[in-house]
Amino acid sequence: MRASLIQIGVDDDESIDSRRERAASLVREQAGADLVVLPELWTTGAFAYESFAAEAEPLEGPTYEVMAKAASDAGVWLHAGSIPERDPDGPLYNTSLVFSPDGQLAAAYRKIHRFGFDKGEAVLMGAGSSLVTVRLPGTAAGLATCYDLRFPELFRGLVDAGAELLVIPAGWPERRRSHWTLLAQARAVENQAYVLACGTAGTHAGVPQAGHSIVVDPWGEVLGEAGAGEEVLTVELDPGRVSTTREQFPALKDRVLGLDAPRR
């Protein structure tokens, strides 16, 4: 299985329309890959909090249309990263879209853990509440977005639901790059799953982006890592390694659930 992570640049001086078209051509260039991944909020930039409302789009809006076509033109499974989604009956959501190679929407995932503590996304956007997995040929992917990477229980839930690939679009800041790499490897090791974490490049709203998209195998080995700039990271995966790793080192079977609370 070949996966290509498009670590697109999100510098402020490019219009959304231009970036959307550029992303679509980068997706088309990946024809021959099995899975292509874009990062979080790559049209608007993850840190453009003040423009979220103005730049939000309906689920089936312009990014959906361009990405559905790009997936079918390239004949690939496309995790099109996330968009600021305007729900007609609710708040904005940070929503990831996955398309099948015939351009049909296969899954939509609303980011569960919102970043910013008492400001930014945490107050401007609604929180998703559902785990989302997608069946891919011969395997299954579990979806998470950026700050979600810090919450292991979410990934355990995805693994319990059958996920073997954990796909994480992000707009991770450079200043916490060490956490990005460490957490991506931790999620892979503890869940004995592939982690495909696709970040952004450049500087957005004054925040330098970490880049360094990374793919980690179920044993925790880094299969590939991008640099800081715009780049397509392509790796070969063997989904069968998830079950062999889980059989040969069956730590997931030793989980102990429902422990008693500490005695006072």
Ligand SMILES: O=C(O)CCC(=O)C(=O)O
């Ligand atoms: O957790 C972090 O350090 C970064 C999270 C983030 O930037 C986001 O979720 O948009």
